Amino acid sequence: MVGAGINGLSTAWGLARRGFEVAVFDQGAIPNPVSSSFDEHRATRHAYGEMHRYARMMPAAFATYEQMWVDIGRSHYDPVGLVVFQREDDSWINASLADMDEMGIGWREIEVTAVPELYPMIAPEGLTRAVAMEGAGVLFPSRIVTDLVVHLSLKGVAFHANTKIAAIDPETASLTTADGKQHQGDYIVIAAGAWATRLVPELATEATPSRQAVIFVAPPVELATQWQVAPVFFDLGKDSGTYTLPPRPGTRLKIGDHEFTRRGDPDGSRIADDGDVERLMKAASLSYAGFERYSVLERKACFYTVTDDERFIARPIGPKASLLSACSGHGFKLGALMGDLMAKGIAQGEPFVH
Numbered sequence: 001m002v003g004a005g006i007n008g009l010s011t012a013w014g015l016a017r018r019g020f021e022v023a024v025f026d027q028g029a030i031p032n033p034v035s036s037s038f039d040e041h042r043a044t045r046h047a048y049g050e051m052h053r054y055a056r057m058m059p060a061a062f063a064t065y066e067q068m069w070v071d072i073g074r075s076h077y078d079p080v081g082l083v084v085f086q087r088e089d090d091s092w093i094n095a096s097l098a099d100m101d102e103m104g105i106g107w108r109e110i111e112v113t114a115v116p117e118l119y120p121m122i123a124p125e126g127l128t129r130a131v132a133m134e135g136a137g138v139l140f141p142s143r144i145v146t147d148l149v150v151h152l153s154l155k156g157v158a159f160h161a162n163t164k165i166a167a168i169d170p171e172t173a174s175l176t177t178a179d180g181k182q183h184q185g186d187y188i189v190i191a192a193g194a195w196a197t198r199l200v201p202e203l204a205t206e207a208t209p210s211r212q213a214v215i216f217v218a219p220p221v222e223l224a225t226q227w228q229v230a231p232v233f234f235d236l237g238k239d240s241g242t243y244t245l246p247p248r249p250g251t252r253l254k255i256g257d258h259e260f261t262r263r264g265d266p267d268g269s270r271i272a273d274d275g276d277v278e279r280l281m282k283a284a285s286l287s288y289a290g291f292e293r294y295s296v297l298e299r300k301a302c303f304y305t306v307t308d309d310e311r312f313i314a315r316p317i318g319p320k321a322s323l324l325s326a327c328s329g330h331g332f333k334l335g336a337l338m339g340d341l342m343a344k345g346i347a348q349g350e351p352f353v354h
Contacts, residue, residue, distance in 0.1 A: 001189050002165050002175065002199065004030045005037035006141065006332050007324050008191035009148045010339025013068065016155045018347045023185065024157060025175070027164040027195070031145040034270055036193055036302040037332060038142050040216075040251040043232045043243060044333040045082050045136035046105045047096035051310065055099040057334060058135075064336040065139070072147040078248055080231045082136035083110070085122065085287075086129040087237035093131055105135040119230070121223050123289045126237065136232060138245055141332055165192075168199055170318025187346055188321040191339075194266035194303035196325050200317055207305040207313065207325055211264030213276035214256035216298040220290065227253055233287075240286035252297055255284050260306050272299035304331070314342060314354035322351045 001008050001015075004026035012022045026032055044062075048055035069075040084093055100107055110130040115122055153159065164178040173185045190199055194209040219227050230246040245254040257280050277299050285291040305325050307313070312334070313325040324342050326335060338354070345352035 001025065001191065002168065003191035003193060003196075004032060004145070004149070004159070004161075005035045005191065005193050006145060006335030007037075007193075007326050007339050008189070009145055009152065010068075010336045011189050011191060011324065011342045012152055012157055012339075013071070013148060013336075014340035014343025015346065016152060016157055017071070018343060020343075020347070022152070022157045023160065023183070024152075025160040025163045025165055025177075025183075028162060030149055030159050030161040031142070036304055037145050037335070039302070039332075040142065040254065041138040041140050041245050041248060042332045043082070043136070043245055044077070044139050045133065045232070046100055046103060047082065047084070047133050047136065048099065049092035050095045052095070052099055054330060054334070055096070055103070057337065059103060061334045061337040062135075064340050068144075068148075068336050072151045074147070076140040076144045076147070077137055078140075079137040080246065080248070082133045082232045082234065083119070084131050084133065084234040084236065085115075085127055087126040087235070087240060088128070090236045092236055093129065096133070097131070100133065100135065103135075105133070107131055107133045119233075120226060121219065121230070121288055122233070123240070123287055123291075125286075126240075132231070138232065138248060138251075139332060140248075140251070165199060168321060170316075170321030173320035186320070189324055189342060189346075190317070190321065191324040193325075194305050196305060196323065200323050203305075203313070203323065203325065207307050208262045209264060209266050209303050210260045210262045210306045211268070211276065211301055211303055212256070212261065213272040213280060213299060213301050214254055215272075215277060215280060215284070215296055216252040216254050216300065218295040218297055219253060220293045235283075235287040237283075237286060240283050242280070242283050242287045244287070255287075256280065257283055260304075262306060264301075264303065266303040268301070270301050272301040276301055312338060312354050314338065314352050316351040316353070322346075
């Protein structure tokens with residue numbers, strides 16, 4: 001296993017559950033604090049707009065995480081719900097509701113006039129619709145990957161931290177580290193995130209490393225209590241488009257957007273600069289009333305590997321190796337499921353393809 005993010009560790013988990021001996025290699029610490037899997041919290045949900053295939057994968061994704069919680073001994077999911085705000089004509093809500101009705105996931109309309117009282121942090125200007133959606137909440141990534149490492153070590157998984165891979169041979173399932181050492185296995189899975197194109201150069205024709213920024217903020221004191229009990233918020237405005245995760249125990253209030261930069265070097269600094277957050281800060285000021293009174297605690301950059309259609313890539317790259325690239329930032333929501341499906345395919349002798 002090359003890569004100790006959520007996809008690599010979930011694949012290792014799936015293989016270990018099926019009785020395989022597993023070794024995990026990562027170029028950094030394990031878990032790696034500069035990986036995109038190492039974060040305070042991430043949103044998860046069944047609502048996916050026009051991306052119906054993702055939506056229909058989510059019940060299995062939730063169920064696989066539930067199995068993971070059983071194995072590691074505690075849950076790292078908080079079902080706080082999701083409220084989506086619409087400011088211009090947009091098909092995202094109706095497309096999501098069609099899938100949710102099919103899956104039996106609850107939702108309800110919120111009167112726009114009631115928003116200022118229910119959610120005083122929301123800027124009311126231009127709101128045309130608000131919908132509360134069940135089947136949503138936050139995952140706690142850094143806690144998940146840390147507990148997975150502890151759990152897998154008890155299952156005999158071997159970890160090779162600070163071990164950069166120079167080359168892999170998909171014909172023989174061997175890999176060579178940067179210091180020239182060779183390791184032989186029966187099968188290799190490459191789940192190296194934004195670094196995957198360095199080991200699988202042909203991936204670069206499909207997927208591009210993309211530098212993304214989020215901000216962690218402290219709200220004004222008069223809104224702190226409301227934020228403590230807030231759901232996840234999505235703002236669908238063209239200029240105000242943001243996603244926001246409320247502060248939960250051990251986490252800060254986090255705001256991001258879904259605008260892919262498709263630029264940057266994954267070896268670069270994880271401190272977001274002015275250019276990284278320019279669009280996000282403007283959007284947040286339109287999403288939240290009095291945003292100038294929020295204190296920015298941290299500007300953080302991470303990297304995803306993205307495709308034009310935001311699809312995942314899971315496929316063999318030879319008789320004894322597969323690539324798992326969970327592109328577009330959706331990777332953590334589906335990480336446990338994708339890793340377990342990869343492990344299942346290996347166990348059955350039919351590598352998983354997505």
